[in-house]
Amino acid sequence: MAPSIQALTVDKNQTVYAGSFGMGIFRSEDRGRSWSSVNTGLGDLFVLVLAATPDGTVYAGTFQAGVFRSRDAGKSWQAINDGFKRLEVKALLIDDGVIYAGTGDGVYRLNEHEAKWASVSKGLDDTLVHSLAKAADQTLFAGTSGRGVFQRKAGASEWTRLSHGLVDHEGLVENFIRVLAMDREQALYAGTFDGGVFRSGDGGQTWRPISRALPNDSIRGIVASDKGLFVATGRGIYKTVNQGRQWVPLNKGLAELSVQVLTASGDGVLYAGTSAGVFRSDNDGESWENVSGGLHEPGE
Numbered sequence: 001m002a003p004s005i006q007a008l009t010v011d012k013n014q015t016v017y018a019g020s021f022g023m024g025i026f027r028s029e030d031r032g033r034s035w036s037s038v039n040t041g042l043g044d045l046f047v048l049v050l051a052a053t054p055d056g057t058v059y060a061g062t063f064q065a066g067v068f069r070s071r072d073a074g075k076s077w078q079a080i081n082d083g084f085k086r087l088e089v090k091a092l093l094i095d096d097g098v099i100y101a102g103t104g105d106g107v108y109r110l111n112e113h114e115a116k117w118a119s120v121s122k123g124l125d126d127t128l129v130h131s132l133a134k135a136a137d138q139t140l141f142a143g144t145s146g147r148g149v150f151q152r153k154a155g156a157s158e159w160t161r162l163s164h165g166l167v168d169h170e171g172l173v174e175n176f177i178r179v180l181a182m183d184r185e186q187a188l189y190a191g192t193f194d195g196g197v198f199r200s201g202d203g204g205q206t207w208r209p210i211s212r213a214l215p216n217d218s219i220r221g222i223v224a225s226d227k228g229l230f231v232a233t234g235r236g237i238y239k240t241v242n243q244g245r246q247w248v249p250l251n252k253g254l255a256e257l258s259v260q261v262l263t264a265s266g267d268g269v270l271y272a273g274t275s276a277g278v279f280r281s282d283n284d285g286e287s288w289e290n291v292s293g294g295l296h297e298p299g300e
Contacts, residue, residue: 024037051093101117107124220232227268227284230284252287253290258274
């Protein structure tokens with residue numbers, strides 16, 4: 001049985017990395033047709049997030065053992081945890097050569113040369129950070145557990161909470177943010193644990209719920225592309241091209257609808273990590289193929 005896939009990333013060579021909950025990391029060099037287990041040096045097999053740099057270095061954030069780095073396409077991993085206070089890492093953001101980690105007590109920035117993390121959490125007050133995003137003007141956004149969305153403007157020394165809360169269609173404030181994403185127009189999207197999707201066109205100052213027509217409000221992934229906004233939920237994947245007024249289901253061939261993570265690799269290719277392995281679409285989600293063959297422990 002294929003493992004539950006919590007994390008996905010695709011590197012510059014179109015090599016796919018899948019992080020599982022309990023079986024570590026798998027790598028595919030043929031777009032998911034075959035996989036190999038790549039856990040040498042990985043101190044925690046419960047992988048929550050993966051990210052690749054433009055030069056092909058891969059970072060993995062884990063449940064209890066911090067961050068691991070591989071510079072040899074996953075063949076070996078080295079822990080990079082100097083500077084962390086807590087080792088639960090939920091988010092990784094790589095932008096312009098700078099690497100940020102969202103952890104159980106805020107946000108850290110990596111000094112790659114020294115392999116050391118420095119806290120950049122002033123104003124977050126030991127808050128669990130689930131997601132990170134960065135705007136074109138270098139403003140950082142953090143989605144938190146229980147405290148909504150924070151921002152840190154370029155040059156600022158601390159984070160500020162965006163006080164205009166995310167109020168859903170029933171008037172409830174949603175403060176548990178699982179996913180953040182920016183589109184080309186610099187609109188910011190926030191996916192919540194059970195309150196749907198929100199959109200902000202003004203840098204998070206105001207929010208509008210856009211998922212009333214979605215059949216499930218547990219948001220696990222958001223991909224914004226020129227083809228539309230793709231949202232992964234606990235009951236499949238959906239797309240909108242009109243800011244949520246209508247949602248189109250994209251579940252043909254998606255045998256497991258409990259989607260945990262969604263990522264794009266260009267040219268219409270999407271990968272979905274689910275509770276039962278990985279699925280790939282080559283046509284912007286119109287149809288999916290199960291590419292979980294080989295997603296198991298060696299010897300199984």
